[in-house]
Amino acid sequence: MLDFNDASFLADPYPQLSELRAAGRPVWHDELGLYLAANYDHANAVLRTKTLGRIFSPKQPESEWSEFNWLHADSILDSEPPKHTRLRSLISKAFNRGKIESLRPLVERLAQELADECEAKLATDGRFDVIADFAEPLPVKVIAAMLGFPTSDEHLLRPWSQAIVKMYEVAPTDADREAAKLASHEFAEYVRGLMDVRRAHPGTDLITDLVQVEEEGQKLNAQELIATCVLLLNAGHEASVNGFGNGLVAALQREDQAELLRTRSREIAETAIDEFLRFDAPLHLFERTATADTEIGGVTVKAGQKIASLLGSANRDASVFERADEMDLTRDPNPHIGFGAGIHFCIGAPLARMEMSTSLPVLFERFPNLRLESEPIRRPTFVLRGYERVYACQ
Numbered sequence: 187m188l189d190f191n192d193a194s195f196l197a198d199p200y201p202q203l204s205e206l207r208a209a210g211r212p213v214w215h216d217e218l219g220l221y222l223a224a225n226y227d228h229a230n231a232v233l234r235t236k237t238l239g240r241i242f243s244p245k246q247p248e249s250e251w252s253e254f255n256w257l258h259a260d261s262i263l264d265s266e267p268p269k270h271t272r273l274r275s276l277i278s279k280a281f282n283r284g285k286i287e288s289l290r291p292l293v294e295r296l297a298q299e300l301a302d303e304c305e306a307k308l309a310t311d312g313r314f315d316v317i318a319d320f321a322e323p324l325p326v327k328v329i330a331a332m333l334g335f336p337t338s339d340e341h342l343l344r345p346w347s348q349a350i351v352k353m354y355e356v357a358p359t360d361a362d363r364e365a366a367k368l369a370s371h372e373f374a375e376y377v378r379g380l381m382d383v384r385r386a387h388p389g390t391d392l393i394t395d396l397v398q399v400e401e402e403g404q405k406l407n408a409q410e411l412i413a414t415c416v417l418l419l420n421a422g423h424e425a426s427v428n429g430f431g432n433g434l435v436a437a438l439q440r441e442d443q444a445e446l447l448r449t450r451s452r453e454i455a456e457t458a459i460d461e462f463l464r465f466d467a468p469l470h471l472f473e474r475t476a477t478a479d480t481e482i483g484g485v486t487v488k489a490g491q492k493i494a495s496l497l498g499s500a501n502r503d504a505s506v507f508e509r510a511d512e513m514d515l516t517r518d519p520n521p522h523i524g525f526g527a528g529i530h531f532c533i534g535a536p537l538a539r540m541e542m543s544t545s546l547p548v549l550f551e552r553f554p555n556l557r558l559e560s561e562p563i564r565r566p567t568f569v570l571r572g573y574e575r576v577y578a579c580q
């Protein structure tokens with residue numbers, strides 16, 4: 187039985203995930219009270235099967251947790267059709283490939299500016315933190331710009347998001363729970379205020395677009411609007427930061443892959459990013475609840491029971507990926523499910539890919555001999571897998 191609190195499992199979950207796949211069928215996990223689908227086919231099927239829904243069931247008492255609960259229940263991610271279809275069609279326009287491509291020059295400029303700051307740190311301290319100084323500010327700035335979140339308040343986003351996502355882990359502490367509750371309240375109130383400002387003074391941003399949709403034909407109520415903006419602000423950076431950090435560290439720890447990045451980063455950027463996400467996924471577990479008895483991989487998930495799709499495990503399945511435990515930044519095709527599958531497939535995938543494949547070459551062209559300065563420090567979590575600090579030098 188997997189122990190999600192075991193430090194050695196959290197440091198490197200892949201050997202045990204491989205054993206889980208060897209069972210050949212979803213396995214019941216008592217502590218979590220759900221099936222774990224670890225094989226590629228099963229994890230993929232969990233995400234694509236209509237009778238397995240994303241249904242938010244409040245784990246916390248409604249009275250004190252109302253904001254945390256509706257921030258989830260009313261967001262696109264925790265909705266199912268027909269509400270999901272409505273929310274998705276409203277925001278998907280902002281995330282289509284053409285729109286995203288038009289942001290590339292902005293992303294390139296931001297990456298260059300961050301690289302300037304990293305260079306300055308390198309000159310004074312002999313190192314910089316790839317997470318705090320490069321991987322994190324970039325997607326935060328981009329999603330904030332898209333939504334029209336004031337630049338002067340960008341620093342609030344990451345702490346709010348970090349506090350909220352601690353609740354997605356297997357066993358949040360009391361302190362984590364209090365921090366998540368407070369962050370939900372502050373974040374929701376802030377976005378509510380921003381909506382009021384945009385209603386009075388429209389801009390050219392996504393919040394303005396959504397507020398106008400709300401006014402035109404009650405398509406989106408205030409809670410749905412706030413919940414969706416909060417989700418976009420959080421999902422819009424959390425996995426990108428971790429995906430970039432996880433992949434970069436793994437590549438720098440493998441001399442042949444590091445050499446590829448040092449010499450051909452621009453040429454291989456697209457395949458490298460997908461391999462970053464496949465090899466050490468930033469998001470490992472997504473739950474679904476059966477709305478009717480559903481068979482997955484020879485196991486019947488009864489109506490009301492839960493099953494989780496293990497994305498990071500699926501992406502190491504040797505029946506789909508050759509040399510699955512090896513990192514190959516030129517891997518093509520690479521049908522990983524790091525962005526999910528089915529109706530909830532990541533709406534931000536084109537944005538995340540564009541950000542990461544633009545910023546990766548900037549980093550290596552500026553620091554051609556980039557290497558790890560010390561042992562990177564991981565966060566001890568499973569569901570959202572990422573590094574706390576990654577000091578690099580050259």
Ligand code: HEM
Nearest residue numbers: 262263421422425426429472524525526530532533534538
């Ligand atoms: C490397 C970065 C990213 C990864 C690995 C990632 C991964 C995922 C995954 C696995 C899901 C599906 C969850 C499920 O099926 O339960 C998802 C959904 C979603 N993601 Fe991302 N994501 C990333 C970046 C982004 C960005 C930049 C945005 C920007 C807005 C974003 C917005 C969303 C939204 C709104 C959903 C919900 C879609 C729906 O329910 O229809 N993500 N993401």
